[in-house]
Amino acid sequence: MPYDNPVRGPGKEKKMSITIKGTGSALPEKTVTNEELSKIVDTGDEWIRERTGIGERRIATGQTVAMLASDAAQKALADAGVDPEKVDLILVATCSGEQALPCVACQVQGLIGAENAVAFDINAACSGFLFALSTAEIYLAQGIYNNALIIGAEVLSNIIDWSDRSTCVLFGDGAGAAYVEKDTRKKALFQFVQGSNGAKGEVLSCGQRDSANCFYRGEEISKYVVMDGREVFRFATRQVPDTIARLLEKAALTCEDVDLFLLHQANLRIIEGIARRLKADIQKFPVNIRHVGNTSSASVPLLLDEVRAAGKLKEGMKVVLAGFGAGLTYSAILLEI
Numbered sequence: 001m002p003y004d005n006p007v008r009g010p011g012k013e014k015k016m017s018i019t020i021k022g023t024g025s026a027l028p029e030k031t032v033t034n035e036e037l038s039k040i041v042d043t044g045d046e047w048i049r050e051r052t053g054i055g056e057r058r059i060a061t062g063q064t065v066a067m068l069a070s071d072a073a074q075k076a077l078a079d080a081g082v083d084p085e086k087v088d089l090i091l092v093a094t095c096s097g098e099q100a101l102p103c104v105a106c107q108v109q110g111l112i113g114a115e116n117a118v119a120f121d122i123n124a125a126c127s128g129f130l131f132a133l134s135t136a137e138i139y140l141a142q143g144i145y146n147n148a149l150i151i152g153a154e155v156l157s158n159i160i161d162w163s164d165r166s167t168c169v170l171f172g173d174g175a176g177a178a179y180v181e182k183d184t185r186k187k188a189l190f191q192f193v194q195g196s197n198g199a200k201g202e203v204l205s206c207g208q209r210d211s212a213n214c215f216y217r218g219e220e221i222s223k224y225v226v227m228d229g230r231e232v233f234r235f236a237t238r239q240v241p242d243t244i245a246r247l248l249e250k251a252a253l254t255c256e257d258v259d260l261f262l263l264h265q266a267n268l269r270i271i272e273g274i275a276r277r278l279k280a281d282i283q284k285f286p287v288n289i290r291h292v293g294n295t296s297s298a299s300v301p302l303l304l305d306e307v308r309a310a311g312k313l314k315e316g317m318k319v320v321l322a323g324f325g326a327g328l329t330y331s332a333i334l335l336e337i
């Protein structure tokens, strides 16, 4: 199998260590429709809707990744009824922070006043929130921390080439956050399967700065997202269902046992393809791609917050979160609400 990596995750006996106590999201005010994009590049509403399922997206006009992340984080804490100084760990998943230093998580810590937290970023592109959630779960399971604020936040509009119609129609800006605490329930589930395939990294890349100093000057690199869309499509529609199938096998469950599949929102056809391959009921796959586009690390937590705010997450439900992205990276998490 071309994309098969050794996948790691806890074994069957693993019990849940986290419970989601609060969620929040932040979207920039500016909505950009497909019609508006057709005035910038040679594209159209019909093409974008048919090939991707996207109708519109939010684009930042002044908000930074840290600002959106802080807004979502504060809402998640308010939802949980927790003061910022009680937070032990802040993880921000992002690949579009405007500043290399300090990291976005430390900026968020300062902005929300979470003075007692440890804060750092994770970059696994669109799988980032999932990698951050599994990282937090391990810290909590080990008893190192009691709670964590996990945020996925992006201002992808800064790293998109707005003259490239094959990428600029796909992405949007936003942030989603979840505040999680250690769970003491004995039987609840937490399982994950995740992997990376760095050898395929060139199919979706973005340069940050040129290799240059006062002794050396390398070639100039693209500071914008460059993507082989078809290859990414193939990767996602094979790797994600395989990863979910392995996850369910480890947990001795089937798709029938899962109440909801919250997937990375990259393309409606990818989500439908994954559901088909899993032979799972498409009704169990809520989508928000129509109005937010692909928000990378923010995609899964934005969807999680929407579903939770709509009252669709009930105690005891089994939920699969899954995603894929640049790296290439992929991840699937099973948790019990």
Ligand code: COA
Pocket (backbone or CB within 6 Å): 042, 043, 044, 047, 048, 051, 052, 126, 165, 166, 167, 169, 204, 227, 229, 230, 232, 233, 266, 267, 294, 324, 325, 326
């Ligand atoms: N508007 C109109 N036409 C467009 C277009 C746009 N925005 N973007 C590309 N096209 C054109 C292409 O130039 C091509 O024209 P040609 O046949 O004359 O050469 C045609 O549409 C088909 O292009 P193709 O790339 O084969 O389309 P597709 O059906 O594969 O859809 C993607 C393209 C990008 C939507 C699809 O491949 C995809 O979603 N891939 C995954 C990308 C992704 O999820 N990335 C993020 C990962 S986290």
